[in-house]
Amino acid sequence: MGCAGSTPKVDESSKKLRKPKPWKHTQPITPAQVKQMRDEFWDTAPHYGGQKEIWDALRAAATEADLTLAQTIVDSAGIIVSNPDLTVCYDERGAKYELPNYVLSEPTNLIRDG
DSSP: OOOTTSSOOOOGGGOOOOOOOOOOOSSOBOHHHHHHHHHHHHHHGGGGSSOHHHHHHHHHHHHOSOHHHHHHHHHHTTOEESSTTSSEEEOTTOOEEEOOHHHHSOOTTBOOOO
16 A cells, blocks of 8 residues: 555656666766676665666666567566656656666766777
């Protein structure tokens, strides 16, 4: 059951996924550093609450380049998308899942090799 209003009322059909807005890290960063930050986030995220299955689905959607497939992953897991860039989502029980930009896209100041 849960408290009334604990889950935001969202018209899921209006929350189609979109690419996150460009973002900049505090200092130029290499792809390896971004990968390490992502790995650390995904390793620790389930410990902050929510269901492991939802975290797994969010990880799959976040790493999926095809937005249609990412949308299918989110929809099939019953994830309620609050922000269409996946930065804020909820599960059917009302638990909140927040994803940092660095797990969703690369920074504008990424250091490319060569």
